[in-house]
Amino acid sequence: MNRLKLFEKLRVPMMLFPALAIVVLLFGGGMISGIGQSVGYFPVIGLQDFTLDYYRDILTDSGFIESLWLTFRLAFLSTLMSSVIAVLFALVLRHAFRGSQFLTFLYQIPIPIPHLVVATGIVLLVSQSGLLSRGAVTLGLTSTPRDFPVMVFDRPGIAIQLTYLWKEVPFIGIVVLAVLKSVGPQYEEIAQTLGANRWQRFRFVLLPLIMPGILSTSIIVFAFVFANYEIPLLLGVRYPTTLPVMAFRNYQDPDLALRPQAMAISVILAIVAILLLVAYKRLAKYAAET
Amino acid sequence: MTHVLIKDLTRRFDSVIAVNNLNLEIESGEMVAFLGPSGCGKTTTLRMITGLLLPTSGDVLFDSKSVLTIPTEKRGAVMVFQKHLLFPTMNVAKNIGFGLRMAKMPQKEIDRRVSEMLELVRLPGFETRRPHELSGGQQQRIALARALIVRPNVLLLDEPLANLDANLRLEMRELIRTIQNELNTTAIFVTHDQEEAVMLADRIALMFNGVLQQFDTPQAFYERPNSAQVARFFRNDNMILGTRRGSVVETPSGNLEIDAGRVDQSDGPVMVTVRPEDVALVPSDNTNLVQAKVLTQVYMGTHKQVQLDVMGHTWLAHGPADFEIEVGQTLPIQLPKTHIWLLPSENGLQNV
Amino acid sequence: MQKAVRWIAAISITLGVLLPVVPQIIWSFAHRWLFPNLLPTEWSLSSWEYVFTASSRVGEGFINSLLIATFVCFLSILVGLPAARAIALNDFKGKGLVEWILMVPIIVPGIVSTLGIHQLFIRLHLTNTFIGVSLVHLIPCIPYMVLVMTSVFANYGTELEDTARTLGANPLQVLLRVTLPGILPGLMVATMFTFLISWGQYITSVLIGGGTIVTLPMVLFPFISGVNYSNAAAISLIFVAPAILVLVLISRQLGQDSAVMGGFGRL
Secondary structure (H helix, E strand, C coil): CHHHHHHHHHHHHHHHHHHHHHHHHHHHHHHHHHHHHHCCCEHHHCECCCCCHHHHHHHCCHHHHHHHHHHHHHHHHHHHHHHHHHHHHHHHHCCCCCCHHHHHHHHHCCCCCCHHHHHHHHHHHHCCCCHHHHHHHHCCCCCCHHHCCCCCCECCCHHHHHHHHHHHHHHHHHHHHHHHHHHCCHHHHHHHHCCCCHHHHHHHHHHHHHHHHHHHHHHHHHHHHHHCCHHHHHHECCCCCCHHHHHHHHHHCCCHHHHHHHHHHHHHHHHHHHHHHHHHHHHHHHHHHC | CCCEEEEEEEEEECCEEEEEEEEEEECCCCEEEEECCCCCCHHHHHHHHHCCCCCCEEEEEECCEECCCCCHHHHCEEEECCCCCCCCCCCHHHHHCHHHHHCCCCHHHHHHHHHHHHHHCCCCCCCCCCHHHCCHHHHHHHHHHHHHCCCCCEEEEECCCCCCCHHHHHHHHHHHHHHHHHHCCEEEEEECCHHHHHHHCCEEEEEECCEEEEEECHHHHHHCCCCHHHHHHCCCCCEEEEEEECCEEEECCEEEECCCCCCCCCCEEEEEECCHHHCECCCCCCCCEEEEEEEEEEECCCEEEEEEEECCEEEEEEEECCCCCCCCCEEEEECCHHHCEEEECCCCCCCC | CHHHHHHHHHHHHHHHHHCCCHHHHHHHCEEECCCCCCCCCEECCHHHHHHCCHHHCHHHHHHHHHHHHHHHHHHHHHHHHHHHHHHHHCCCCCHHHHHHHHHHHHHCCCHHHHHHHHHHHHHCCCCCCHHHHHHHHHHHHHHHHHHHHHHHHHHHCCHHHHHHHHCCCCHHHHHHHHHHHHHHHHHHHHHHHHHHHHHHCCHHHHHHHCCCCCCHHHHHHHHHHCCCHHHHHHHHHHHHHHHHHHHHHHHHHHHHCHHHHHHHHHC
């Protein structure tokens, strides 16, 4: 009897323990080790004393500020555009019509495709010698590759944005679509009989219903883009580049003295991300309630 | 306060005719039930009245003016659904005030009217509650308040008493009737439950397969059904075939006297029916006696329900709760002259 | 109006999805494709032949990626399912904290932890090993598994399991015959996401694998930044193949099972 009781008491902790242990040890351990290095604890090269010098160096560096702004801009724009486009498509795809199932399948194709593959495809499509540029020549719009607008290795980062859009629109889209399908048309019908026009039905009935889904997927997307390394490295200009690229560059520099700086950059990256996400969530919660 | 006229209303879905040439006139301030089994076209009709669905042909008129060209949001035909009652993202006050907010009424005026409505549905002070904190009955009352606050031309209700337990049904019935009388709103509700229709409606429109069968008061459906199908829907399956000749119907088990002024079938083949509660298990005299064999008996508390074999047809009859009888026993039952109703015979008993 | 909107949606989805895919397919068969020709002037299979040579390391990368992703999925299910179930069906002290801990790796950029882990793993001799790479992939994978499966378990409830118990099924039979079949659609989606997260990892593999453990993205990477579009295209198509296969298997769940996708709404 007592053993049964004890088992019952330990059941939940036992179920949680393995997952928690791995996440806490790996993620938490990594965080602590990283933060430690960023404040000067790096015994491998003989650093032991606490210092905030690395943070000061970085925060006063104009290149860092520029990178931070670029990283933020890419993440913000990708998230915003993806959400808007995803909602628009979801509004169409939630209805059953001829071919809607096939269209929904097509719409989901980007979800499993790795970002690197997407980057390859985008380069082959929109670079100055890409398929679109060739099409422009064929149509007589341009005559040489140089006439075609620069979208890869450009400062605005158009190819980077396109890559993220292509990947994230369906991701946000299927979550919103799933919510819309489970909600059904009845709330809108009630609203309509109560006098709500098309826009009012979207603004006051649908949007509050799908907002939680949009928000949580947006946060995932924002966090992903904010911390992504390979896409800006492959498709962006060398300078200014995003914070993750900057951090890894410093980290992999043969000069080990740059490592604490890399750590400081990534800690700042994490802090900024958390702050923005908290602010965003607050703001959106406020927006949804009014 | 709106008079509703439904004229030759038809709706097809591909090859299926959901509503077939429906004609109904609903008086202003009346409460009408659309009754029928699921798929009979009652909900389709309701949606056409709101404008959520366009008719294939025919017309819907409010106060003699066609509303087909008026979009749902301007039609003033407000729907209250059975499920998905309240907007889950809004509190009670926001829910009730929704229609006024859509009409861009000043917030102060909305607040005032919302608390008025809450008084009316007997939930004062509920403004800041969230829908998930409310019971089913409370949700339904809020949904009603949300519909009524916009002073609808027509109030449309989807199974208003379903999902409520017995006590709540009565309470809700009283509330709906009181409010509807007070505001004098024309109201239509759909239901598959004849009991619900009888409890609430001034008149019932019974539909089968998209076709209106009978449009009448609840009492008429019990006393004067116009076909065997209608009678059956109102739980009366007591029928035998016969031939009417003046004030007598000849049946295989003898002649039955009828009240010629009460029935409306002319001489010729008819079906004779008597509701289970009108069959006399204990005859008071020797008229209209028919032999019956007891098949089963069930004690129902207030009465005893007896299943009988009457010339090969299964009948039901209600006897006193303490009625002593045995299964297999044969007894004469009486079909009281004043309770015999005649139905057209063309459907026959074969289709039972 | 509605028809026009649907047509616009259909055309933009079709074009939008296919446009970046088409040039990759063509490039993988192109031998000579000079500007501004819309199609290659000379075709060849040389890129595909190259892909299957040992020196390209595509095969090696493919197998490593597949083994790591499978191992990661296995571990994620093993530790993620019990955790998700515990969270979904129980109220306990500190539940909020547990959920928060398991959510953090999804929204906090993993770069700090990854760089930090590199130092730890060097000391633990886990760098340049299969296990080391798998472990670092687990960090984002377990939270996703828990996130999706919590929603699935909460939606599935316990009524069917309780019924089975009262009908005489022992715990193992309940698990195998009632619970698993019931949550399978959701589990497949969760496993797909987990697989794909691991399958697509680049920088973590580079850092912890240190060039000893070569995964497919690491093989592809230099070709994208380099000049050999044909090889890049062929490798990238190979990189996509398992992903598309998984999508075909579970696309029905993605579009319909709101409990599964609802997991992402719980964040």
